[in-house]
Amino acid sequence: MFRLFCLTFFNRLPMIRFKDVSLSLGNKQLMKNFNLRISKGDKVLLAAQSGSGKTSLLRLILGFTDPDAGKILFNKKALTPETIRKIRHQIAYLSQDVDFPNGKVSEVFQEIFQFSANKHLAYSETMLREKISAFDLPETLLTKNTSVISGGERQRLGWILVQLLDRPVLLLDEPTSAMDEKQKQRFIAYVVQTKKTVVCVSHDPAWRIPEMKVITNFTP
């Protein structure tokens, strides 16, 4: 009973909080006194119209953009230059274009898992190979340059990275935009069953499922 209580209680812990956050880009006000509470394990879908600041919301969580006013908290700690690095290490991020650096796929993955913050993770090329075949990608992809692979392949490689990094929080920006229905459903199913906290930006109605909390507006 106590265990159950603990589980429910800790699962409700706020993972990410926006407190009265305002943000403008150029002369466009994207957020005004915006408040948001994402609990541990929540699945959030940002489905506001384009240009409304969905990507900016992800950038704010990552500390790539500073808010004009208000505060962002991650695990109860405010985002500051001192805390941001530790916070980033709990996140895996899929940007809209999945911006892998230039280089052979296998080498790019190798390099990412050699970052000092990722070194402790179990990684081998065999694991990458298994994921590649599990996601219906050709094995020849390993030796291709990231700059010549297709958008769909890139996106699936991004998902592979996210799964191998195994972080508690996933920030996904249009993560299925270049996929067919079957592929898409696979990743939506993954998000639904995972215990991770997920914030996903997408216009795609396929993501509008009951498990996702939908946010469509950042201004009151």
Add this chain to the structure above:
Amino acid sequence: MNAANISISGLFLGLLLIVPSMVIIWRFRLGFNKQLIISVLRMLVQLSFVALYLKYIFLLDHVLVNLAYILAMVMFAAHSGIRNSSLRLKKLLLPTFLAMLMPTMVTLLYFNWAIVQIDNIFQADILIPIAGLMLGNTLKSNIVALKSFFNMAGKEEKTYLFLLANGASKQEAARPFLKEAIRTAMAPNLATMATVGLVSLPGVMTGQILGGSDPVLAVKYQIMVMVIIFFNSLLSNILQLLFAIRQGFSKSDQLEKSLLDSH
């Protein structure tokens, strides 16, 4: 070992070549006679000064004076390097200065101590010309390195952020830019080494042969000079870019866009 002297009359006759040049420029209406006169006068004044103070510095040959002279050279080099790279001056001046000074001093003293093996490693008439040679080359390659680093960082900021968001430190995320910038900056050095002697005789050799040196000795100097220039530029490039990574990104690792503005 002495070069044939150029007498006053010789100098005068040499400068006399300016006159037919001016006639040609006037005849063909090329329109740069005024610039020519200004340029020649500037050259005369500047080099006369150099002759004067180098003569005294070489005569004096005092360790502190020699070092101060090199310090001044590095300062001018850093200043003009930053100005020519159209990056924001103030923030990068000190790092550029250090990135040039530290490797140059090390290479310079190694050259005198281990390669030429002279007793006084601060000897002015070797220290100063060799420092000038190295700084000239290092300056060029540092500008290229800085420019291409910030160019790439600006253009491929998304890749930088993608890596940063997936576990990289700013140094790790900026490494692709660093690699590319060093490759670009060092490419001319490699090319020069590979083609030296095929087309023209390089400067150091020409100078030494004119100065009366044995061609074999001149070649030995030339080889050593190319090696130390390569080493010095590489070291200086890397330092320069490591400093740039420290300075070019904010406390939360965002790229400082203000550094990219031309002023």
